[in-house]
Each structure stands twice: as structure tokens, then as C-alpha cells.
Amino acid sequence: MDEATTQKKDIILNAAIKVFAEKGYYSSRTLDISNEAGVAYGSLYHYFRSKDDILISIFQERWNLLIGKVQQAREQGAGPEEQLGMVIDFIFRSYRQNPDLLKVLIMDVPRLDKFYNPENWKLYNLFFRGLMEIFHEGQEKGVFAADVSPIMATYIMHGAVDATIRQYVYNPEFNKEEFPVEEARDQIMKVLRRGFSKKGEDEKS
Amino acid sequence: MDEATTQKKDIILNAAIKVFAEKGYYSSRTLDISNEAGVAYGSLYHYFRSKDDILISIFQERWNLLIGKVQQAREQGAGPEEQLGMVIDFIFRSYRQNPDLLKVLIMDVPRLDKFYNPENWKLYNLFFRGLMEIFHEGQEKGVFAADVSPIMATYIMHGAVDATIRQYVYNPEFNKEEFPVEEARDQIMKVLRRGFSKKGEDEKS
DNA sequence: CCGTGAAGTGACTGATCAGTCAATCCACAC
DNA sequence: GTGTGGATTGACTGATCAGTCACTTCACGG
Known part of the structure; x- marks a missing residue:
């Protein structure tokens, strides 16, 4: 795949992120995407097989970044706690930088039937596996409690971050100005x- | 609304829960719902205004149960910790009893545009408000740390439960038999x- | 038993859209 | 300057489905 093709695909993907975030995947028209991207309707189908393929491509591309970040945290973070902090921080920074993307990854991707194929599960779980290894190391080093399974720790952490971002994205009663993301991040980490x-x-069990 | 009407509505709602859980809201056909419920297609529209109305009715009816449960926990639970435990326990028991319902509430309801109207937000946030009050009381009684805002505590708790149930419902690599819901619930509470x-x-901040 | 209106029925329709395709454009090689 | 093949275009189509509606059945009061 040459440079120009990659670039064009990226333009379409970014347009799709914007459109999906605005209207939700199922209410989005492929025509809206092509308009937003500034390309002809038919071009979408030159670069992607289908509307589903566009959403899944968004997931695959960006999820790989996240997995890379977990890897990087494990290599560079001083200890398990700092490593987790780096991952959480990356997610919240991603939200600040591109709320639309997070909205799509959190709300649209997991709701698509076609998303649930073995290839995507493998990729999806790679993220969790990375986190689990951080927890496991933390337990071996005596930093984390041994009586919490790494898999549950991972889900709890993921859920805490996910639910919080969901409030930012959706809840109109949630006051984003009074409660900046950095504050939310710090409280979660605490x-x-x-x-x-x-x-x-x-402590008492 | 007489007894018979309420019953018929409930039959349709339960059928819809099953169908939505199986295929997702947008891939579900209203015809599938009427077949599952064993009523004529047109009858759906005698009892509900639209497909959206069916989904929103599911939310409203069941969410009220959840809110009632929070209220009950606050009245009957000995202390804040026990009260939270009762709420979490209720959610996990709901999952055991009717996984389909939880799947719909977690995945389909929040994805519907029409869901986000002031009336539903109010109902939705009533649950969070109840939890926040438990946290607040816990802080006043000196049981919970004062440096965590009740609102964040609420989101963290909700997210942890939500993400875990999501794994049960969706992740084929997650071994439900080896990791029963009671175990998950206990670890989250811990x-x-x-x-x-x-x-x-x-502890160090 | 008749009248009334609610409950129940399912064939039909009008609108919607993802995806196709035949035509055109364009960049580059020879 | 010509040929080749990928990129680009957007009008069109075929399928899909939520919701409608004219009709039938039923329950019940008088």
C-alpha cells in the first residue's frame, strides 16, 4: 500500500470518526462520510469493502496504538503503579485530543455484530493481556495485593476509565469545566x- | 391501564429483550419481536408507539427497579459499605437471572439517540444520585476517604461492574465456569x- | 342478541440507503 | 503521443423494513 493510498484512507477514516461520533454508526449515512471527507461517494468503496469495514478499520488502527502504548509503558515505566498510570494517562489524553474517536471506540465499535470475529477478539484482548502482565508483575514484586486476580483488576481499571469517559462524552448534566479530565484521571488512579x-x-476481607 | 394490557405489554417487552440481546437493536426486526411474543405484527403498534418506544420502555421499567433497590439498600443496609455491596449484588443477581436484559441495558439502550432526552437522563441519573448519597454518608461517617469525590466514586463503581458484566456477556475467551459471577462480585467489592x-x-498520594 | 369499541390481524407501502457499475480522468512508462 | 491500469465519479438499483390501515374478531353491557 503506497503512501498516497494510506493518506487517502486516513482522510476517510477521520471523516468517518467525526460522522459516527455525531450521529452514531447506524444513523450515519455513507454519503455523509464521503461528503465530510471531500471524496466521491464511490471512492469509499474503492478504499474500503463496506461501511462495516470502515468502522472495523478505525478500531484496528487505533487499538494498535493503544497496545503499543501499553508496551511502551511496560518498558519505560519505573514500577507497576507508574506503568498503569501511563496507560490511564494515555487514554485520557487521547480523549482530550480527539473525543470523537473515543466516543466511537467506546460506543459504536463494541455494538457492531461483525466486530466480534476471532481476529478482532485477539487484538482486543492483547490490550487486556498487557495490562494483566503489569498486574501480575506488580503482585510478584509485592506492590499489588495477591488476592485480586489480574484479570479482574484489568476489567475494573478498564471499566472505571471507560465509564468516566462515557460521562464526559454523553452526560449533559456532567460539568466538564468544573471537573477537568486531569482531575478525573488523578482520582481514578488514586x-x-x-x-x-x-x-x-x-484489611477486613 | 388494566391488568390484561399490562400483561400483554410485558410479554412483548420480554420478547423484545430476547430478540435485542440476540441480534442487537438495529439488526432486530419488529417482525422478529412479534413472532417471539406470539402476537400479530400490528399488535406491537397497538401497545407501543414505535420500535424505539419498546426499547425505551424496557429501560424505564427495569431501571426503576434498580433505583428502588438502591433506595432499599440505603434503608436496610447496616453501613455504607454494606449498602454498596447490596447494590452490586443486586446487579450481578440480575445478570444471573436474566443475562439478556443486562445485555440490552448495557449495550443497546445507551446507543439509541432517542434515549437521550431529559426525562430519561433524569431517571438515569437518579441511580447515580442514590449511589452518591451512599458515598457521601460514608465520608461523613469516616468510613470512606474524604479525598475521593462521590461522583467519581460512583462512576468507578458503575464502570467496574459494567465492564465485568460486559466480559461475561461478550467475551468468548472469558471462562465463565472457572470464574463465576459471585467470585467476580466479591473481587470487585474487595x-x-x-x-x-x-x-x-x-498512603502516598 | 344487538351495538359498540377495544383488541388483534397481516398485507401493503413509501422511504431509505448500502453497494454497484459504466464511464471518465489521470499519472506515468515506454 | 500513445497505451495501461489505477483512481475517481455519482446516478442508479434492488432489497429492506418500520409503520399504516382497512378489516375482522371479541368481550361485554344493556
């Missing part, structure tokens, strides 16, 4: 650090 | 208890 901490393990 | 605990507050 709660999780305490929740997973080895020091809490002895 | 992590949250530690994460929100007053005792952790002094």
Missing part, C-alpha cells in the same frame, strides 16, 4: 492504587 | 472497599 495495593490486603 | 476506604487515605 482509588485504583489504594484498591490494588498490597498494603490494603490485610 | 477492590472498591480498599480503594474507597478511609484507611488508605494517608
